Amino acid sequence: MSVRPLSPHAGGMILKIVVVGLTLTLITQCVVEYRTITWVMGDARANVLKVFGFWLSSILAPGFYLCALWELSNVFARMGRGDAFGPNMVRGLKSTGRCLMMGAAAALALAPSFAKWLDDNLRGFSGLHFNLDIENLTIGLIGLTLYLLARRGVALKTELEQFV
Numbered sequence: 001m002s003v004r005p006l007s008p009h010a011g012g013m014i015l016k017i018v019v020v021g022l023t024l025t026l027i028t029q030c031v032v033e034y035r036t037i038t039w040v041m042g043d044a045r046a047n048v049l050k051v052f053g054f055w056l057s058s059i060l061a062p063g064f065y066l067c068a069l070w071e072l073s074n075v076f077a078r079m080g081r082g083d084a085f086g087p088n089m090v091r092g093l094k095s096t097g098r099c100l101m102m103g104a105a106a107a108l109a110l111a112p113s114f115a116k117w118l119d120d121n122l123r124g125f126s127g128l129h130f131n132l133d134i135e136n137l138t139i140g141l142i143g144l145t146l147y148l149l150a151r152r153g154v155a156l157k158t159e160l161e162q163f164v
Contacts, residue, residue: 009080015073019066026066030058053118057111064103065139071096085157093150100143107136 006014037054040046075092083089112129 007080008076012073012076012080015069015076019069019073022069023066026059026062030055033058049118053115056114060111061103061107061136064099064106068096068099068103068143071099085153090150090154093153094147097143097145097147097150100146101140104136104140104143108132108140 034054037050039050071092075089075096078086078089078092109128109130112131113127116126116129
């Protein structure tokens with residue numbers, strides 16, 4: 001018995017369904033965690049900062065990662081339509097790479113810096129703070145690789161078309 005490979009178009013649709021499921025899961029997890037925030041009685045400013053910091057640290061990086069997956073599903077759909085390495089395919093790969101890099105930057109530098117700043121109750125910017133973990137560094141480097149490969153692919157395709 002032979003198994004037929006999954007078409008790129010079907011893979012794109014499955015990936016979109018997965019992204020919607022992951023988004024709902026992320027929102028559900030955030031709502032559960034949101035209920036555990038300890039509030040400062042009588043200090044609305046501190047409470048607003050806690051809410052802002054919570055949503056910033058909980059949603060920013062995963063949001064970019066989910067956008068990258070959505071863009072990747074569009075790349076699969078373009079492959080299914082036969083767009084070998086056209087402008088739309090390149091745009092999708094570059095966008096996927098950009099989203100992965102922005103998500104990694106958010107997880108590595110933005111969220112920790114804003115969290116520190118908000119924990120200090122906006123007393124003043126105390127510099128950038130980093131959370132250098134292997135997962136986010138790897139995701140950022142994969143995004144950079146996708147972006148650079150898409151750019152290099154366009155240059156190679158242009159060069160090959162000049163020979164023909």
